[in-house]
Amino acid sequence: xxxxxxxxYIQGLYDGLGLDEKKSGEARILSEVLDVLREVGxxxxxMDAAMDQFDEELDTLEDTVSELEDAVFDDEDEEDEESCGxxxxxxxxxxxxxxxxxxxxxxxxxEALAAGVVDCPVCGGKFAxxxxxxxxxxxxxx
Ligand SMILES: [Zn+2]
Numbered sequence: 855x856x857x858x859x860x861x862x863y864i865q866g867l868y869d870g871l872g873l874d875e876k877k878s879g880e881a882r883i884l885s886e887v888l889d890v891l892r893e894v895g896x897x898x899x900x901m902d903a904a905m906d907q908f909d910e911e912l913d914t915l916e917d918t919v920s921e922l923e924d925a926v927f928d929d930e931d932e933e934d935e936e937s938c939g940x941x942x943x944x945x946x947x948x949x950x951x952x953x954x955x956x957x958x959x960x961x962x963x964x965e966a967l968a969a970g971v972v973d974c975p976v977c978g979g980k981f982a983x984x985x986x987x988x989x990x991x992x993x994x995x996x
Contacts, residue, residue, distance in 0.1 A: 856895065856899070857891070857895040857898055858892070858895035858898075860895075861888065862892075864888060864891070868885070868888060948961055948962055948963040950962065951972070953972075953976065953977060953979065953981070954979075955974060955979040955981070956974065956977040956979070958974060958975075958976040958977070960974055962983065967983065970982055970983050
């Protein structure tokens, strides 16, 4: 039951008494009080309607904000992916060289680089990593 409905109910009770406002001071006061209550009820209903409208506008704003967030964060994700790809998996500290004996691609990792030797798991051969070739060539020019 809303306040307006309660006021209407009391107004009905008041009307049922058949009081004469011209003769009864109490009847006149009750009538005035009922008028005030009716006005309060109407104003409250107006505020409820305004609150509902605010709710709707707030929902619309939230939707807009979350759409903006999606757009902004999507862009950042793409940038992150780009920067990750730049120094990510492709930037690992190993490379492959073919085995000089059997031609199998061998993984040269930090360990093999440190030892300067690669063991081939396919043919069982061992061979030294010869990074000095280039330097030797440069030296021989002199
Ligand atoms: Zn091999």
